[in-house]
Amino acid sequence: MTDTTDRSAEPWQWDEPTWRGHVERVRAGARLVPPSWPGGARVAVAISFDPDHETIPLRDGETRPGKLAQGEYGARVAVPKILRMLADHRVPASFFMPGVSALLHPDEVEAYAAGGHEIGVHGWIHERNMLLAREDELDLTVRAIETLEKLSGVRPVGIRTPAGTSPTTRWPSSSSSAWSTTRP
Numbered sequence: 001m002t003d004t005t006d007r008s009a010e011p012w013q014w015d016e017p018t019w020r021g022h023v024e025r026v027r028a029g030a031r032l033v034p035p036s037w038p039g040g041a042r043v044a045v046a047i048s049f050d051p052d053h054e055t056i057p058l059r060d061g062e063t064r065p066g067k068l069a070q071g072e073y074g075a076r077v078a079v080p081k082i083l084r085m086l087a088d089h090r091v092p093a094s095f096f097m098p099g100v101s102a103l104l105h106p107d108e109v110e111a112y113a114a115g116g117h118e119i120g121v122h123g124w125i126h127e128r129n130m131l132l133a134r135e136d137e138l139d140l141t142v143r144a145i146e147t148l149e150k151l152s153g154v155r156p157v158g159i160r161t162p163a164g165t166s167p168t169t170r171w172p173s174s175s176s177s178a179w180s181t182t183r184p
């Protein structure tokens with residue numbers, strides 16, 4: 001949907017289709033809570049991480065050592081701590097990893113898989129997917145799916161887009177997505 005809001009108008013001047021349109025665009029959709037959780041649990045909690053590492057500066061064409069080193073720090077220091085903590089508490093988690101990040105840290109991908117964690121799609125190079133043409137966004141998503149599958153041995157079924165969900169964001173029709181943390 002294209003946002004046709006007249007930005008020179010104040011919100012109190014908007015007509016009903018305008019303010020209603022903004023709200024309807026972000027409605028949560030179908031209720032996903034099942035009648036009961038497995039084992040009679042009172043609540044379900046999903047824990048997830050985005051190991052972006054060096055892809056944020058790379059996405060912006062930023063190649064200075066300081067910025068790239070910040071990404072490496074996450075991979076070298078934070079991830080092992082997170083994996084130890086999850087193992088200590090026997091908690092499975094989901095890791096949404098950009099394809100380039102996975103290629104830079106293949107051992108990390110293996111560690112996620114070996115720890116029983118889910119590996120989900122998080123773009124190719126943490127691109128600003130909302131600014132891309134649909135074909136480019138799809139192409140990068142497919143590349144990311146294939147890269148994560150090759151490195152982990154498991155085809156991802158979850159996606160968290162790197163930079164929001166555009167009206168054209170779609171999971172490739174050649175793959176089936178089980179779930180998304182962004183609006184499909």
Ligand SMILES: [Zn+2]
Nearest residue numbers: 050052126162
């Ligand atoms: Zn991210």
